[in-house]
Amino acid sequence: MAAYLHLHGHPRVQNLSLSNPSRPYSLCYSPPMTIKMSQDQSYWSSINADIEAHLKQAIPIRPPLSVFEPMHHLTFSAPRNTAPALCIAACELVGGHRDEAMAAASALHLMHAATFAHENLPLTDRPSFRPTINHSFKPNIELLVPDGMVPFGFELLAKSDDPANNNSDRVLKVIVEIARAMGSNGVVEGLYKETLVGQSDGEELSDVSIGGWMRHTCKKKEGELNACGAILGGASEVEIVKLRKYGLYVGMRQGYLNRNASNEKELQKVVAELRNLALIELQHFKGHKVEAISSFINGVL
Template identity: 30%
Template sequence: MDIKQYLNHRCQEVEQALDQLLPPIEGPLAGHVEAMRYSLLAGGKRIRPILCLAAAEALPTDSRPLLPVAAALECIHTYSLIHDDLPAMDDDDLRRGNPTCHKKFGEAAAILAGDGLLSFAFELLARPLATKNISAGEQLHLIGNIAAAIGPMGMVGGQVLDIEAEGRQIELEQLQQIHRCKTGALITVAVQSGAIGGGADRRQYEALTSYGEQIGLAFQIVDDLLNVTGDSTTLGKAAGSDAARGKATYPALLGLEATRRQADEAVAGAITALNGFGEEAEPLRELARYIAARRK
């Protein structure tokens, strides 16, 4: 299959859903909504929502009723980027090739834009889903999974550990914990959400969870590599920022070659996890290969 064509098609679906679901820029809160839309609709790979849709496809089932869930995952991801870019955090000026939200609208507006996106995501997740594959109890399970993945034991906790590790020597096990929480948890729960929404049985759910865990690891390892080997124009954000801030990364701990091997092993593990699925899971397999080969 042509993974670039698949990603382009899915990205257009997600972009359209985001544009339609978000409030319009009007009324007394027009400035706030503009800041939310500025960061959310500034482009990006949309990997997390696409993973959600592709996981449902793999079962196989119609993934279109899960577009609000996919959109919610992207809202959460974008909220995390807005807050990560703030001066108190990573202090970045560029995101997706554009000025970061706080550079465009100011720090207070950026914080509130992130808060707005996070809250709106759960509004989307709580709406009735137009699918026969999911009960109210399963939808609650889906929402609970996402809340846990982005909370103190997940993405937020990973950010805390990442900040605390700056300028310090840490062990590989500690680095893996940071990345499992900071990056891997949201990617894994995106796949799990597609599994739940697609009516996965226990075996399918466990296999897709394993796939999500491995692909989340691969994604962060490649991110670490690109921060060393990429350039700011291609990445759309500052290259070399990890080293400048003394961040714990795979290249800093293992070197470039060993880091590349770690990424390849994670991708191979992700593809192996899909052995029980048919050709409907081919987009997931190709996504794993794409993540390993990406340049931005």
């Protein structure tokens, strides 16, 4: 987060400004241009608290304890990413109810947590740059338990189908969306590219890397998981496309901020550009929820 904080100050106390000096544009909704971050903070806090409560109910610690205790731990110890909260916010933005996106948001966190565990699994051919985390369990458990978490995420999603609401088609669409984002052309590809970079001796995260492998990895690992809330909230095709792009830019931006780059100036430029691109996608939407969702790109999470 160093680069971000250097640019904008601490997100908890700053004001949110939607104006952008380097790429001016007008927003078609008319919010107060400066809103208190504390309001947004409470919005995201309430979303995250609801997701956590939903997951805690979905993953009781029950037999076999040898499987469910690690599952509980790996789920709740993984760092958050942007996808679950953005899923809820997008659903609410288009007029959907939070409950409609709760299973998807929970599934997104489960799958992210599973990926995080496998990403940090010690393997003989893993590059040395990989961050060291505290491993609470032996490798066999940290391999197998996430293998159960991913199907469980899909189970939560498929069970959220409510025949009374006639939402089967939306749920199936979201399953396809999440499966693609998680799969061989999505997160797995991003992880693989990142591993390759770690294996090439001495390659630095230079300007070229920021535009090249890093952009690609941020897109695949962090960017493409963020579109499902709009579908569940009943968005139109145009709205889905716009919120998919918004999610892409938000996720990529977060991906850059989570990494260290040798050229901080270049990094800051890319991060600012992604923020602008993200805000442009929101111009289509109206209402007070726009302010809330736009605060994502000011680092509230």
